[in-house]
Amino acid sequence: MGNCCLTGPTVLSQAESPNKPTIIEDTDKDIRIVFLGTGDSGKSTFFKQVNYLYQSNDTKNSLGGDSSFTSAIYTNILDTMQALIKSIEDYNEKNPDNQLLFANPTSYECAARLKLVETSSRKSANVYTDQVADDVEELWKEDVMKKVFETRYEYHVFDGAPHFFLKNDLKRFRQPYKPTFEDVLYCRRKTTGVIEAKVNFSDFRLVFIDVGGQRSERKKWVQVFGGLEALIFVISLSEFDQLCYEDDVTPRMIESLDLFEETINTETFCQTPVIVFFNKVDIFEEKLKTKSIKTVFPEYEGGGGVEESTEYIKNKFLSRNKHDPGRIYTRCTTATNSDAVKSTIEMVRDTVFEIRKKNANG
Ligand SMILES: Nc1nc2c(ncn2[C@@H]2O[C@H](COP(=O)(O)OP(=O)(O)OP(=O)(O)O)[C@@H](O)[C@H]2O)c(=O)[nH]1
Numbered sequence: 532m533g534n535c536c537l538t539g540p541t542v543l544s545q546a547e548s549p550n551k552p553t554i555i556e557d558t559d560k561d562i563r564i565v566f567l568g569t570g571d572s573g574k575s576t577f578f579k580q581v582n583y584l585y586q587s588n589d590t591k592n593s594l595g596g597d598s599s600f601t602s603a604i605y606t607n608i609l610d611t612m613q614a615l616i617k618s619i620e621d622y623n624e625k626n627p628d629n630q631l632l633f634a635n636p637t638s639y640e641c642a643a644r645l646k647l648v649e650t651s652s653r654k655s656a657n658v659y660t661d662q663v664a665d666d667v668e669e670l671w672k673e674d675v676m677k678k679v680f681e682t683r684y685e686y687h688v689f690d691g692a693p694h695f696f697l698k699n700d701l702k703r704f705r706q707p708y709k710p711t712f713e714d715v716l717y718c719r720r721k722t723t724g725v726i727e728a729k730v731n732f733s734d735f736r737l738v739f740i741d742v743g744g745q746r747s748e749r750k751k752w753v754q755v756f757g758g759l760e761a762l763i764f765v766i767s768l769s770e771f772d773q774l775c776y777e778d779d780v781t782p783r784m785i786e787s788l789d790l791f792e793e794t795i796n797t798e799t800f801c802q803t804p805v806i807v808f809f810n811k812v813d814i815f816e817e818k819l820k821t822k823s824i825k826t827v828f829p830e831y832e833g834g835g836g837v838e839e840s841t842e843y844i845k846n847k848f849l850s851r852n853k854h855d856p857g858r859i860y861t862r863c864t865t866a867t868n869s870d871a872v873k874s875t876i877e878m879v880r881d882t883v884f885e886i887r888k889k890n891a892n893g
């Protein structure tokens with residue numbers, strides 16, 4: 532499985548495709564495509580990849596070294612530590628006779644200090660002092676923390692957390708620290724505005740637009756709805772066992788299904804091509820080893836395999852389309868995998884170019 536399944540009308544072959552970036556000023560040549568989907572589905576991760584893959588070295592450097600990402604990464608690390616500490620405390624309150632305990636008595640002091648660190652500030656780089664770094668590193672040595680980390684999906688720890696806590700030594704994030712592009716990809720920062728990335732090809736230009744997907748952000752979507760040639764709707768496959776960040780009650784996948792239905796069937800978009808990315812395949816595969824999509828679809832009677840489960844979810848979404856099914860293209864994706872995203876973006880480019888050509892020929 533993986534990033535292999537674009538379905539829908541044939542796309543242009545590589546040989547025919549215009550792929551040499553040049554400067555284009557004529558905005559008639561713009562093909563505008565927006566990433567839509569619920570919060571956390573992975574829209575900005577694709578957007579970062581587009582910037583990285585197609586923009587100048589300056590952009591690449593800024594994506595890897597932008598100090599605003601340093602702050603966001605420190606916020607991510609500290610928010611995660613605070614969420615883990617809180618979940619231990621909540622558990623202990625409910626289970627006074629069977630408490631989760633730290634092995635090292637000084638860990639309680641580390642936890643007490645970390646709870647007090649203010650992380651919401653845009654200047655989190657300043658709060659990641661040596662003392663804070665010591666506390667994070669000491670506390671992370673506790674087995675209890677690692678055990679609670681395994682249940683992180685229950686309390687909205689961001690999906691990039693394993694990259695920072697498991698795949699890296701936390702010492703690497705001590706100041707002075709410059710994020711790598713991989714760090715930037717795994718960093719979580721909710722989008723709160725509208726951002727564009729323009730990619731030039733020899734005779735047209737793709738304009739990718741990224742918007743925020745959390746409930747409070749969706750009212751801004753209408754600002755970008757004019758002149759769109761296609762929608763990319765991003766769905767997180769792995770969210771089947773999670774509740775919405777916004778209310779902690781609604782299952783995320785139900786929210787995503789409803790939003791998908793509402794968006795693609797509006798009068799504005801009922802004839803617009805929709806490219807659906809079923810994202811986070813890597814996490815989905817991992818979760819299916821211990822869980823089933825029955826969690827969100829109790830009526831599901833199939834097996835626990837990745838292909839079968841994906842097919843079921845895919846059909847659930849596609850059945851919400853009330854217009855021409857031929858306008859929907861689907862692809863399974865892992866937005867953090869740069870090689871796979873490159874071929875996905877090329878497929879998008881070829882697909883929209885083909886649609887434009889077909890429309891031009893009547
Ligand atoms: N492992 C893994 N992590 C992913 C994948 N796609 C996104 N993520 C992570 O998921 C988190 C959320 O991704 P974003 O791209 O910020 O989500 P978004 O859809 O832009 O969210 P909003 O801006 O709130 O609408 C980040 O930490 C990403 O690194 C994926 O395919 N695999």
Ligand SMILES: [Mg+2]
Nearest residue numbers: 574575721722
């Ligand atoms: Mg975003």
